Amino acid sequence: MSKSPDATRRSERSRRAILDAALTLVGEVGYNKLTIEAIAARAGVGKQTIYRWWPSKAAVLLDASLSLSGEAVEEGGWTGFPDTGDLAADLKTVLRITVDQFLDERYDAPTRALTAAGATDPDLGTRFTEQLLEPQLALYEARLRTAVDAGQLPADTDLRLMVEMLVGPLTYRWLMRTAPLAHAHTDALVDVVLRGVGYVTTRPAAAGA
Amino acid sequence: MSKSPDATRRSERSRRAILDAALTLVGEVGYNKLTIEAIAARAGVGKQTIYRWWPSKAAVLLDASLSLSGEAVEEGGWTGFPDTGDLAADLKTVLRITVDQFLDERYDAPTRALTAAGATDPDLGTRFTEQLLEPQLALYEARLRTAVDAGQLPADTDLRLMVEMLVGPLTYRWLMRTAPLAHAHTDALVDVVLRGVGYVTTRPAAAGA
Structure with missing residues (x-):
């Protein structure tokens, strides 16, 4: 019933x-x-x-963190990782949202606590990484793969390395408090990473048709 | 007496x-x-x-961590950040040593514990960052500044961003356990970062004389 x-x-x-x-x-x-x-x-x-x-x-917190990420997505009004065809713009959009989350006490405090717990407890850390972090990294990877398929990134780009170069420096600055977080910081990060991997902004002819 | x-x-x-x-x-x-x-x-x-x-x-642990870093430097047999004139090689050398440290249980366990404690305790985190982390980041920055002065990096390079792009992705992979640590990983990281910031290997004429 x-x-x-x-x-x-x-x-x-x-x-x-x-x-x-x-x-x-x-x-x-x-x-x-x-x-x-x-x-x-x-x-x-x-x-x-x-x-x-x-x-x-641990199970409660996993669900709680998932719902928190879900809320941020809803508040941003977007479904899934943006794909406007402009990879630089899309990455900047997503990283700006991450900056805003880190600057939001509702997100910052629990995320720090979970990161700290996962860092020192291998079982818990593996669980959080597999169930919370990997799905997020997979969204980045999928977006990058689209860019590879569009000929904007070299076919042999190490996508995992590239994703970690995008989220790693921001997470580091947030966690270690080495400098203030800002959109200008992540915007610059995206530009250096894209230049480093040899990104080219090819515009498919069909796009203008 | x-x-x-x-x-x-x-x-x-x-x-x-x-x-x-x-x-x-x-x-x-x-x-x-x-x-x-x-x-x-x-x-x-x-x-x-x-x-x-x-x-x-906290004071004991700060000194303990400093002595641990000091040991690694001694074991490596080098004094200060290497400067062979080849920036790529020097950065790869230092990051390979960091990989080896993270893979060493004597270093891994206490460093995780301190990072976790610092992440959730702002006062402690600020202390660790200022006294342990910043001096290390400053060594990177000084080496990069030498490269700027040698005309190998653009004069307007954001050195703090560049340092965080070198240590952030490795620290992230170590802390979050998203993938295995390896020298090949940090070597590739250095190559992408240097290309991203527009590194050129100028060889001063005097070097061959």
């Missing part, structure tokens, strides 16, 4: 409250000190409600 | 034991759970011996 509309709405409200509580708390106390009990208390639900949907705090 | 040679040797042995214990322990238990008591017990010295030289565990 399916749930009534009211029950579904209550479930969704609880789920949302749990994910929000998990994100806020992990930013406040860090991953190691975070407990299911504390998440339940902050969300105003019973512990069993959380355990009904998630087996562990 | 100066200490006797024996007392000096004993002091140096204690100091070394304390730094080694701090590095081993922070890799084992993480920064937050590390205590001066545990370091003293592991080093076989009294707590007061540690407090005589360092005001806090």
Whole structure:
């Protein structure tokens, strides 16, 4: 028997409250000190409600982080990685959004906490990388592959290296606090990387037709 | 009155034991759970011996990390950042050493623990960045400035961006475990970055004379 509309709405409200509580708390106390009990208390639900949907705090945080990324995408009003045909512009757009996320306390605190936990706990780190990070890197790679297919990047471009050259320096500056984050920084980064890999802005004839 | 040679040797042995214990322990238990008591017990010295030289565990770890970097430099047999006149070769040399360090458990575990602690604790992070990281980045910048002066890099090169493009992607791959570390990876990175910033291998006429 399916749930009534009211029950579904209550479930969704609880789920949302749990994910929000998990994100806020992990930013406040860090991953190691975070407990299911504390998440339940902050969300105003019973512990069993959380355990009904998630087996562990790592699982809650994975979903919470996924929903956070999803929100950013929705707020940006875009579906998927942009592909305007102008690779430089598309990469700059996405990296500017990442800069804005890092500068947003709602995103910064939990993401730092998860990154720190993953850095020192290999199992957790592998899980976060596989389930959170890799899907994002794959979107970059897919966009770059389109550029390869369009003849804008050399066929033998090391796409993984190129993606890490785009996200690595920004993540480094954010995590290590070596300099302020700014759109001008990531714009310049994109230009150097594209020049470094031999990007050419070929315009297919059909585009103007 | 100066200490006797024996007392000096004993002091140096204690100091070394304390730094080694701090590095081993922070890799084992993480920064937050590390205590001066545990370091003293592991080093076989009294707590007061540690407090005589360092005001806090952060101070011990800073010195321990500095000594670890110093060892790597000594083992490499080089003094300062290499300057053979061949910027590409020099950058590849240094990044290969960094790869080797990241692959060395003695270096990997404490460095992960400190990076994780610094990522979530702004005061600690600022301290580590200023005292450990910035001096290393400054060595890169000084080497790049020599290349600018030699006309091998454009005068308006953003050296901070360039340094972060060299160390950021490697640090990212190490921390996030997105792919295996290898010399071939950092060699390729150097080539893309140098091409991206417009590096030219001018050979001063005097070099062949």
